[in-house]
Amino acid sequence: MALSGIQIYKLLPQTNCKECGFPTCLAFAMKLAAKQVELSACPYVTEESKSQLAASSAPPIRLITLKSNGYEVKAGNEVVLFRHEKTYYNKPGIFVKISDNQPGEEIQSITKKIDSYEVNYVGMNLTVDGIAIENASENEEKFIDTIKIVRSISKRPIILVGKNSKAIEGGLEYLKGETTLVHGADPTNWEVMADLCKKYGSALSIISNKLETIADLTEKIKSKGVEDIVIDPSPANLSLSLFLNTQIRRQAIKKNIKPLGYPTIAFPTKLTSAVQAITKYTGFIVLDSFAEELLYPLLVLRQNIYTDPQKPIQVTPGLYEINNPEFESPVLVTTNFSITYFSVANEVEGSGMPAWLLVADAEGMSVLTAWAAGKFDAERIAKSVKSFNVAEKVSKKRLVIPGAVAVLSGELENELSDWEIRVGPREAVDLPKFMKLVL
């Protein structure tokens, strides 16, 4: 938690010597609180004050970055309890778990699927962040073999799950140079796990559903020199996980309780738990199986919840070419809200028919929102038709408008007197059929 100007002032020499360039220590403190100056401008701060100030400026939830060759996944560094207060920053890393008890071919084929999974959502390619490998066999060799298979196929970050410290050590040795996450330490084995993580520079998760035990363990592990810690509150049900994640987040953000200032990890075994993890503060999510129809909604939800509420995702207004349109191709108009644009563009593209897609500047709003806000009216549409010189690109001046704003057709005919206005279907899904039949 950041200190106020007054709190910072108390840590300064209070001599008003002006060497920092400010008339008083208080003035300097105010600027420091506003992050407009550097502490180093005051030559007289004591070492003790320096360390206190540094600790207070550290983020309330530590940023943890797992790294492998070419990939990284981050969690933590959050500053709010509700996304409308600012935004949530680091999307929880989504991992899929593989067990070393599975046969080799199965491990290969699942790893391939996980690694190559990619789904397009409003122009973004969403993928799985990494793979968790569980030492279910408790056998060291089997574990290393599994890690080798996984690494021969996927370069994504890895979470090592297991209780056998020998096996974990073998895994860490094999993955030397990467930042992996070891899962995990509990009151009985934390010491050896912490030593291993210190040695290999990896992060360590701690397992407990008692807040006090969690805080004790993070402190102990930190004192062993491991700074990258993740908390597994290992809840028995949705109620407990909500309670623990809410408390951990509140303690970190509202009271700056450092021993709880770490991202959490969850191992959901059903969809509703995974949804809760995404909406309620979790930093890493390990799914227990791979299924496209499960990953797609979860990756989209994560994207949605972590968008900045102040900035709707937009595309640049303009005249877009789909399937190489020509002089005779039809013109469709839509708004520059990303979700809207891509719903329409994907359908037109899928229809295989060439078309011009005119994207009007509707300040990043959906069709009806923009219409209701006066940002997608006849005047604005006509303006885009003119400013993007659409008339010069086509032989048939015919403009298709979204079915949802059919009411605009009259006004548009007035604004664009030499154009024919056609009302399209309400939903973009019905566009291919409409285009084939009507255009």
Next chain:
Amino acid sequence: MPIELIKEKWPGSVRTVIIGATEAEGGTRKKTVTVGGETTLPFLHFEGEIKNPPVVAIEIRDRKPEDWSPLLIEYWKDVINDPAEWAKAAENYGADLIQLTLSLTDEAGNPMTPEKAAETVKAVLKKTTIPLIVFGPGQAEIDNQLIVAVAEATKGERLVLGICEDKNYRTIVATAMANDHLITARTAMDVNLAKQLNILISDMGLPLDRILMDPTTGALGYGIEYGFSVMERLRLAALQGDSMTQFPMIVTPGFEAWKTKESKVGEGVPAAWGDWNKRAINWEVTTAMTLLESGADIIVLRHPESMKQIKEAISELMMAPEMI
């Protein structure tokens, strides 16, 4: 290290609303449904009381819908032409409530008449024992005609009548007052709009324990983040003591999720979308669960499998966890 739980002290709470009336209370329902009453954020038992668990309604139509996903049409095929049977089936699947939406026209394309609408609602009531929510087709004038007829034909049942919007609420509110029903007030994802409409409605004299609010939601991938945040903000405002936001929230994730391409289309879609039927249900469950976490009291769904998952989640969330 000792950790002291951080508990907020909320001066406000959500009003309690009872839907439906038993015979003794002037209706015909075997049981009523009570929602609201929360004195804290969703399911934070350590901080306050979640007096009533959120409930699930199943959405049905007065006739076979033309624009529904083929998966739903197939699922409900045995009852889809008979709203009373459809409602009965939904009740048998475990729905707490039925949400019936009236259509603009009948099967033959003739305009829906007030008489027929009232007949349909009575038939549904007769076949079921749980409380009922009735929405008009969504066109102001027709909504008013149909809903008034329904309200009068079912006086005393404490139905939820909808949808009241800023341009069209007076007639529905008046008929709810005259016939002992409740209403739901919908606004477009905005705290101030919601408050304004609630003020207008309560100014007409409808008792406050007969109002539900629908903050509107978008489906997963189609604006759900706005619904999520506006619900969090409305619930925070209610707990902070803002009287005109202290109503239980009803949301329609079923309607929204099943409108999306992900739910409607099985062929010619990316392989990365996975199995169609499972994906469609996952889409509905993900949308609904997100809204449950942000404060929904009544969740209107379309598929019984989604209802099962959401009801399981509700019962888990209602367990008070032992603290620390």
